[in-house]
Amino acid sequence: xxxxxxxxxxxxxxxxxxxxxxxxxxxxxxxxxxxxxxxxxxxxxxxxxxxxxxxxxxxxxxxxxxxxxxxxxxxxxxxxxxxxxxxxxxxxxxxxxxxxxxxxxxxxxxxxxxxxxxxxxxxxxxxxxxxxxxxxxxxxxxxxxxxxxxxxxxxxxxxxxxxxxxxxxxxxxxxxxxxxxxxxxxxxxxxxxxxxxxxxxxxxxxxxxxxxxxxxxxxxxxxxxxxxxxxxxxxxxxxxxxxxxxxxxxxxxxxxxxxxxxxxxxxxxxxxxxxxxxxxxxxxxxxxxxxxxxxxxxxxxxxxxxxxxxxxxxxxxxxxxxxxxxxxxxxxxxxxxxxxxxxx
Numbered sequence: 001x002x003x004x005x006x007x008x009x010x011x012x013x014x015x016x017x018x019x020x021x022x023x024x025x026x027x028x029x030x031x032x033x034x035x036x037x038x039x040x041x042x043x044x045x046x047x048x049x050x051x052x053x054x055x056x057x058x059x060x061x062x063x064x065x066x067x068x069x070x071x072x073x074x075x076x077x078x079x080x081x082x083x084x085x086x087x088x089x090x091x092x093x094x095x096x097x098x099x100x101x102x103x104x105x106x107x108x109x110x111x112x113x114x115x116x117x118x119x120x121x122x123x124x125x126x127x128x129x130x131x132x133x134x135x136x137x138x139x140x141x142x143x144x145x146x147x148x149x150x151x152x153x154x155x156x157x158x159x160x161x162x163x164x165x166x167x168x169x170x171x172x173x174x175x176x177x178x179x180x181x182x183x184x185x186x187x188x189x190x191x192x193x194x195x196x197x198x199x200x201x202x203x204x205x206x207x208x209x210x211x212x213x214x215x216x217x218x219x220x221x222x223x224x225x226x227x228x229x230x231x232x233x234x235x236x237x238x239x240x241x242x243x244x245x246x247x248x249x250x251x252x253x254x255x256x257x258x259x260x261x262x263x264x265x266x267x268x269x270x271x272x273x274x275x276x277x278x279x280x281x282x283x284x285x286x287x288x289x290x291x292x293x294x295x296x297x298x299x300x301x302x303x304x305x306x307x308x309x310x311x312x313x314x315x316x317x318x319x320x321x322x323x324x325x326x327x328x329x330x331x332x333x334x335x336x337x338x339x340x341x342x343x344x
Contacts, residue, residue: 044078047284051081053103054092057166059193059221061213061305062088062105065136068302069274069292076291079284088169090114090121092275097127102280103288104130107139107170107211109247109270111320121173129278131323132341134289135313136272137305139170140232140251141178141211142265144219146200147227151207154182154233160206163189163196170270171211174245181244182237193218201226213272213305214257223260230258232267241268271316276323278344285325293329317341 053070056062063085070081084101086092092104093114106114113119117126145151151160157179165171167190179186189196189205197218199205210216222228232253233241242248251269255262274292276285292299292309299306311333314322322330322341330337 047079047281048102049080051079051103052084052101053081053105054086054095054101055083055105056086056088056169057192057194058085059197059218060088060165060169060210061216061303064217065213065303065305066105068299068306072295072298073288073291076295077287087166088172090119090168090173093127093130096275096277097129099129099277099279102277104275105136105272106275107270107272108317108320109245110170110173111273111275112247115320119173121168130275131278131326132317132320133274133276133285133323133326134292135309135316136274137213137308138251138269138271139211139213140253140267140269141171141174141209142230142232142253142267143207143209144200144222145207145229147229149206152229153231154184154237157186157207158184160186161189161204162186162207162209163191163199163205164209165193165196166190171209174211175209177245178241181241197222211269213303214253215304219258223258228260230261230265232265235266238266238268271313273317273320278323280323280325282323282325282328285323286328289326289329311335
């Protein structure tokens with residue numbers, strides 16, 4: 001016969017074991033939601049060994065900015081993302097949408113033209129296989145001319161030779177539309193930003209209109225060896241442009257962006273976003289977005305325009321669905337995206 005004290009001890013032990021078992025069973029569902037090291041490694045193992053991000057022309061902000069965030073993502077994730085020089089957003093969308101590259105960068109005006117198939121360059125085709133990832137920065141439209149040219153305003157461009165950057169870039173797409181809206185007849189030249197800068201210095205063009213994150217490297221290089229004039233649109237021109245092209249928004253080039261620019265210049269602009277093909281792995285895009293948006297000081301160190309590369313600027317996108325990996329990141333940050341930006 002078991003003594004009463006001993007019997008009570010056995011009962012207590014059994015009760016403790018029962019409580020422990022209940023706790024374990026309660027934790028199993030929660031633990032199942034947390035990927036362990038093996039699961040994380042398995043997901044990473046399925047990522048492409050090499051990825052490519054479409055950037056832009058030499059001398060433009062995309063060319064530098066793309067290298068900055070690709071390197072940062074590689075450092076944080078162990079990926080091998082390389083950059084591909086392109087003509088800009090139009091070509092980045094075509095390449096990404098057709099899976100020739102996995103990642104790209106676009107201005108939202110060009111992205112809207114692609115999404116709806118309204119841009120002349122789309123030939124009526126709707127591009128619907130790319131998704132937004134992270135906000136980059138504003139792209140203001142502005143102008144540089146050699147001081148000796150006497151060109152001081154947009155109206156002075158009439159009858160002149162204007163080098164507007166690559167044909168398939170945001171500048172190459174929008175400046176002809178802007179000139180048309182303002183009734184300005186100019187001779188258009190296309191080429192890389194660095195080529196446009198060289199052409200201006202050599203007198204092969206009269207003015208270099210461009211659009212990119214500030215400061216534009218080609219503009220900065222030009223003013224180091226030349227007396228130049230920076231100018232933008234007048235208030236009346238801005239009003240007319242926004243009426244003709246409603247995707248444009250107010251923008252500003254702060255004084256001292258360039259050494260020879262002594263006053264603020266109001267203008268119009270379009271916002272930039274990173275994009276990815278819709279089939280890129282969710283956890284990979286999540287990792288890229290997190291690497292970029294959680295490390296803003298490192299981004300700014302690479303290019304000053306990245307000071308606007310902040311999660312809070314997600315709302316500069318009003319129509320393009322975010323990639324599921326990006327949606328996961330924003331939700332973790334407590335950002336409730338509108339339904340139209342989460343639909344796939």
